Amino acid sequence: MSNKDTLSTNQAVGSNDPSIEDLGIGLVPQSQQTKKPAELFFVWCAANIGILGVVYGAIIVSFGLSFFQSLLAAIVGVASFALVGVSSIAGKIGRTTTLTLSRSSFGKKGNIAPTAFCWINLMGWEAVNIITGTLTLAALFAALGFAEGTLSTAISLLLFGGLTVMVSMLGQNTVLLMQKWITRTFGAMTFLVVLYLMATADWDAIMALPSGSWITGFLPAVSIIAAGTGISWAIAGADYSRDQSPSSSKQGIFTSVVGGAALPLILLMLTGILLTAQIPDLASHENPISAIGRLLPSWMAVPYLAAATAGIVTIAVLSLYSASLNLLSMGIKLKQRTAVALDAVLVLGVALYVLFVSGDFLGPFISFLVFCGVFLAAWAAIFITDFYTKHQHAGYTQHELYGETGTIKPTLWCWIAGSLSGLMVSNTGFIDGPFAVGIFADSSLGLFVSFIVSMVLYRITLKRG
Template sequence: MAEDIVEARGIEWVPASERHGRPSQLFTLWFSANLGMPALLVGVLGPVLGLSIGQTLWAVLLGNLLASTLLALVAQAGTGQGLAQLPLVRSVFGRLGNYVPSFLNTLSATGWYTINTAIGGEAVSRLLQWPLGWSLALLAAAQVALGYLGYGVIVRFERIMAAVQAVLFLLMTVIGWHLVAHLPAAHPASYGPFLLEVAAVASYSFSWAPYASDYGRYLPETTPPRHVFWATFTGSFAATLWVELLGAVAGAMGWGALSPVAMVSRWMGALTVWALLAIAFGTMTANAVNVYTATLSFLTLDIRVRRTHAAAALGVAGWILAWSANAHLLSDYENFLLLLSYWVAPWIGIVLVAKARGYISKDQALGAPRWRWPALWAFVAGLIAVVPFMSTTLFEGPIARILDNGDTGYYAGFLVAAVVYGWLSRPESRMAASRSAQG
């Protein structure tokens, strides 16, 4: 019985005889994973930056259209391949070259697991009236269990929680509707903060892109790619748009300096218990995905350990960090993770060009050479291109200063990496490199 519940595979290819499921599971997974406090806080950021509620709404809409499209395109690249995302793009970066994005994604996914656990632990502590340490341990145990059990349990869990979270956030929406009539007047800000909010919204959603194919690798080979695209797009877009709009209202009310738990307590009043449940469940839905993908990314480094053991180790490490860190350290850590996320845009640019040229496939991934230099050089070029356009609390580039602190680094990194990879990986270059490797 236990063998039927615990996923036996790590990052191995899934044969056709073991494929099952429907694309609709991708909708519920991405919808559920995004109904939580991290997305809400992205919406809060707009008014904190000085945007009017109208400007924030436009930023949320534009950022999510862009990011959900990119996430869905990357997910579509894995349709029918039977491999998780980072093992699949060995066909683009090479087996050893792929260690770079695999390590970065392990670090990023584990880091966000830690931040989310800290937020959710506070909600559980308030909900159960337990000490924070015990609350963090309970939450971490549930999340580690999901990561340990693996794909099948996570997909079922997200399907159930999509309905539960939708009801809880609908309750928050109904109760908070009266706040709209009491929003203070705000003068529109300049284009700089608007660009920064669009970047924040987009980066939150497309940071899931290195996870994209992890949750479709068991789908049948005959699954239409367009169904994967639309299920992923609508799940991500609907959830993030909804929750970030709620966050925009909370930010416009001047609650940006409050902790997430204090914010929803102010929002819900006597019904705060339901909002605390939404935070706790939202932490689990996001972190089930984070710990599972962190595990697959870790295994893509060719470290010989069972998937179940790696999931438990990474989950416990994130719990210990969340438990031992103070608020200031967690804030600094979150800023570091936001800085780290700039690598995703160049990676997406390279992957989408490779997808368009037919370079991404199971056969090429399983037989990948050690290095594929066009992708690696393009990745470096994209990272270098990001720097002048960055606008973060840790570093601000010269062009960002000219743009009134507006952040356009993600777009620069995406475009430069895509163009450089498109040039270096021209079909004739690819064929010559292939012949050289065979020789």
């Protein structure tokens, strides 16, 4: 690659240095590449320290696994955050957002399809965050002695939704500063809860959990955790690493991202696994967070749920921020704050339906993870392969990211083929694949299929090209 083709800061963003929010999907100026890998640790620790991790632990056990199988499934599932680590390294090299970097493999127009799906995924996650935050706030009110019911839920939704939108307007640097303190506070509270549960747990009942099938129990549990963690967040890795200092090492970025996510997630899922001994139906409970609050003594439940609510606010803001960047990557020209406000209105509508009409949270949530997971896994396979094959050392060019590159059809077909392959062997709850039989019946192994198929097909297209 010649120096003429390499990305130039002045070409993309001009000589003035706007704030990171005002940049949109433009290149981060070299003067603003000042962050260190340690800051990414707090970003991803805060993004994954929500109380939903406790529910993940209960979901793992619901696959009929023993204590040790459940713990291993949690660890292996969280290892999927390696995908986020790689996309974060790409962000430091490319100095722009993840779905803008994705243009290099799909073409500018061809990238609209996966970007649109990634935006839908982030909107779904934002709705999950709003619903989880509302249920957590309602559980907090219950722990304080207020009656549970529709009115309490409605007030909680209004307060949490308003708080999320307000915090999202403060700017990324302010939110990241808040995250550091929230991470420390909720992390300390979670550690105390784990110690309490370990001291009061019925270890005979926990250790007596029978071992489940490694094929039809363990692997599906791993895929659900991977879909909800690394695969879902892979589309946002570069969004928070694009201002990393040129001196930041690849290993440092990777370790900070994966370690920051794994530490809280494994601790939270361990909490959920322990809780299932005392709340066997936790994974199917209408409000699992309320059930958790009732199990803990009030002196512990109140500060824990308060810290959890604050943590979910910052997680929700991260999703809103990345979703608004995806709109810009699709060519929808909106101011950053306008895009955030639009996204907020849409997800509030979804939250209203789930909370007050359907009344079922975990069922649609798992179906959402499986359905979105097959498309995101296919995209991640192509993105990771493209990065290591073409850009790890050479970087990205101005033309690849911002030129009128049209559609790179072979890549788009690889993504579609991989996604459809995954759907064909998946039961998502609203789309049942014709080949979802045998080991694929009632499982989420389609995520692995979509990832492998897309990666193999894309490697073939690269060799032929």
